[in-house]
Amino acid sequence: xxxxxxxxxxxxxxxxxxxxxxxxxxxxxxxxxxxxxxxxxxxxxxxxxxxxxxxxxxxxxxxxxxxxxxxxxxxxxxxxxxxxxxxxxxxxxxxxxxxxxxxxxxxxxxxxxxxxxxxxxxxxxxxxxxxxxxxxxxxxxxxxxxx
Amino acid sequence: xxxxxxxxxxxxxxxxxxxxxxxxxxxxxxxxxxxxxxxxxxxxxxxxxxxxxxxxxxxxxxxxxxxxxxxxxxxxxxxxxxxxxxxxxxxxxxxxxxxxxxxxxxxxxxxxxxxxxxxxxxxxxxxxxxxxxxxxxxxxxxxxxxxxx
Numbered sequence: 001x002x003x004x005x006x007x008x009x010x011x012x013x014x015x016x017x018x019x020x021x022x023x024x025x026x027x028x029x030x031x032x033x034x035x036x037x038x039x040x041x042x043x044x045x046x047x048x049x050x051x052x053x054x055x056x057x058x059x060x061x062x063x064x065x066x067x068x069x070x071x072x073x074x075x076x077x078x079x080x081x082x083x084x085x086x087x088x089x090x091x092x093x094x095x096x097x098x099x100x101x102x103x104x105x106x107x108x109x110x111x112x113x114x115x116x117x118x119x120x121x122x123x124x125x126x127x128x129x130x131x132x133x134x135x136x137x138x139x140x141x142x143x144x145x146x147x
Numbered sequence: 148x149x150x151x152x153x154x155x156x157x158x159x160x161x162x163x164x165x166x167x168x169x170x171x172x173x174x175x176x177x178x179x180x181x182x183x184x185x186x187x188x189x190x191x192x193x194x195x196x197x198x199x200x201x202x203x204x205x206x207x208x209x210x211x212x213x214x215x216x217x218x219x220x221x222x223x224x225x226x227x228x229x230x231x232x233x234x235x236x237x238x239x240x241x242x243x244x245x246x247x248x249x250x251x252x253x254x255x256x257x258x259x260x261x262x263x264x265x266x267x268x269x270x271x272x273x274x275x276x277x278x279x280x281x282x283x284x285x286x287x288x289x290x291x292x293x294x295x296x
Contacts, residue, residue, distance in 0.1 A: 005184045005196070007261075047225045047236050049255045053278065055238070057224060083196065084184050086261070086270065091229025093259055095186055095194070095271060115188050117257050117273045119234050121227055130227060131236055133257040135275040137192055 004082045004096075014085075014092055017120065017127035022080045025098055029078030033070035037063055041121060041128035051114045051134035076102035076109050080116075090122040097137065113137050148228045148267070156235065156260060156267060157223065164219025168243050172209035176202070180261060180268040188273040190254065217243030221256070231262040238277060253277040 010018075017039065024035035040046060040062065048056040048065055052072075056062045077100045084095040095117050101109040119131035163174035179185055179201060187195045187204055195204045221237040228234075239254040259271035 007182070007184050045225050045227070049236070049257070049275075055224070055255060055277070083194065084186055084271070086184065086232065086259070088232040088261065089230035091227055091232045091234065093232070093234065093271070095188065095273070115194065115273070115275075117188065117259075117271065119227060119257075119259075131225065131234065131257065133236070133255065133273050133275075135188075135255075137188075137194075 004085055006085050008087060010085055010087060013122075013125070014087055014120070014127050018082065018085065018094065021118070021129070025078050025080050028066065028070050029073050029076050029100055029102060031070050031073050031075075033066040037066050039129050041123055041130050043123075043130065045130065047131050049133040049135070051136055072104050074103040074106055076100045076112075078102060078112070092120040092122075092127065094118050094120075098134070148230075148233050148262075152267065153226060153228060153233065153235075156233065157221075160235070160237070160239075160258070161220050164221070164239060164241070165217070167209060168212050168215060168217045168219055168241050170209050170212045170214040172205045175205050175269075178267075178269050179205070180263060180270045182263070182270070184270060186271050188271070188275075190274055190276060212243075215243055217241060233260045233267070234258065235260075239274065 021039055024039055027035045042059045044058050046059055046062050048062045050065055054065050056065050078098050079100055080096060080098055082094045082096040086093055098114040098116055100112055102112040103109045114134045115137040117133040118129055120127045121130045166174055181198045183197050185198055185201050187201050195201050219239060219241050221239045223235060223237045225236045226234060235258045237256050239256045241252045243250060254274045255277050257273040258269060260267045261270045
C-alpha cells in the first residue's frame with residue numbers, strides 16, 4: 001500500500017471522521033449502511049456518482065441508493081486505502097480505493113476494487129460527507145503506465 | 148472564492164475540454180497543479196499521481212484525440228467552495244466524431260481545485276463514462292455513444 005499524501009496537516013477532527021468512514025465502509029460491505037449514512041450531510045446539495053451506476057442528488061435519493069447498495073453486499077471486508085487527503089478551511093477531500101473480496105447478490109466472493117473520491121464539508125463543527133464518486137477501476141488500459 | 152472565480156473555472160472547463168478533444172492539452176498543462184499530489188483518475192483506468200506522470204498521461208490522451216475536433220460542455224450538478232479548495236461535480240458532454248460519424252460521449256466528472264500562490268490550480272480530475280447501467284461487469288467497458296447520426 002502506498003503511503004497517503006497529505007499536503008497539509010490533517011486536523012484531529014477530520015482524521016476522526018476519516019477513521020469512522022473506514023469502519024463504516026467495512027460495515028456497508030457487510031450489509032449495514034447505517035454507520036456510513038450517519039457520516040453524511042443531510043443538505044440538499046449532496047451528490048453521489050456510484051460505482052454501480054447511479055447519479056443521485058439530495059439526501060433522499062442518495063440514502064436510498066446506499067440502502068440498495070447494502071442489500072447487494074452479502075459479506076466480505078471492504079477496506080479503504082486513502083492515497084490523498086487534502087483539507088482547507090471547511091472543505092476536504094480524499095482520493096483512494098476501497099478493496100476487498102466481496103460477495104455480491106449472493107454470489108461467491110470476488111475481488112472488488114473501487115476508485116473513490118469523497119468530499120467533506122464541516123457543518124457546525126462536524127465533518128460531513130457531501131459527495132462520493134466511485135467507479136470500478138479498470139485495469140490500466142494504456143500502453144504502459146507512463147508511456 | 149468568489150462567484151466570478153467559480154464562473155471562470157466553469158468556463159475554463161468547457162474551453163479546456165473542447166481543446167482537449169481537438170488534441171490540444173495546453174490549457175490543462177497550465178491549470179494542473181505541479182505538486183506531488185496532483186492526481187488523475189481517468190477513463191483509461193487506475194490512478195496517476197504527481198506532475199511528471201500526470202503530464203505524460205495528458206500528453207498521450209491528447210495525442211489520441213489527434214485534432215478530431217468537436218465540443219465539450221458540462222452541466223454542473225453541485226459545487227462546494229472552501230477558502231483555498233473548490234469542487235465542481237458535473238456531467239461532461241463531448242460532441243465529437245467516431246469512425247467519421249458524429250457521436251456524443253458523456254462522463255461523470257469530479258474536479259478539485261486548490262488556490263496556489265493566488266491562482267486556482269486543478270489538483271484532481273476523476274472521470275468515468277456515464278453508462279446505461281448493465282451490471283458491474285460492464286460498467287467500464289461500454290462507453291456510451293448516443294445520438295449517433
